[in-house]
Amino acid sequence: MSRMIFVNLPVRDLAKSLGFYVALDGKPNPQFSDDQSKSVMLSDAIGVMLMTHDRYGTFTKRPIGDARRESQTLLALSVTSRDAVNDTLTRATAAGGKADPNPAQDHGFMFMRSVEDPDGYVWEIMWMDPAAVNG
Incomplete structure (x- = not known):
């Protein structure tokens, strides 16, 4: 079995936070969700x-x-x-996120922007050229 990671976050507004994470292409997981917690698989x-x-x-x-x-x-x-970085930021911002709380980084082989969720947690959305990784 592959290793997994579960990020546990305390949030102020469960519904608003769920909308933000769905905008990051997350899929709600009702098996581990109830009225006090929502599971989202990225x-x-x-x-x-x-x-x-x-x-x-x-x-x-x-x-x-x-x-x-x-x-x-x-x-x-x-x-x-690279385009998916910007597209993801657009969707996440429309779902209540704040774009670019940290400066964007463009290193040619890697491009990264960040988005802050409704509770202030910062997610870096990044793309890296696979040839640079394997090179």
């Missing part, structure tokens, strides 16, 4: 668990930080082309 190996603050609090004794004020993590999500 690929066969990448899942995002969106949880109300109450639900998230059952998994940790630490206070929930405010990602709008402090950087806690940068999450990078690959796409298939």
Whole structure:
């Protein structure tokens, strides 16, 4: 079995957050969703668990930080082309995201822009030339 990653995020508005992650091409997974959490699969190996603050609090004794004020993590999500980077940002922004909270990066073989979700979590949407990786 391939290894998987599940990113667990506390969110303020479950429905709004779900819309944002669907705009990142996520597929809702009703098997692991209920009225306090929504599971979204970004690929066969990448899942995002969106949880109300109450639900998230059952998994940790630490206070929930405010990602709008402090950087806690940068999450990078690959796409298939340079154009897909821009297309993804357009969809994510229309779904409540904030485009380019960090400067875009263009290194020729790699192009990256970022989008902030409704709770302040920053996702880097990136494309890398496969020939540069294999070269």
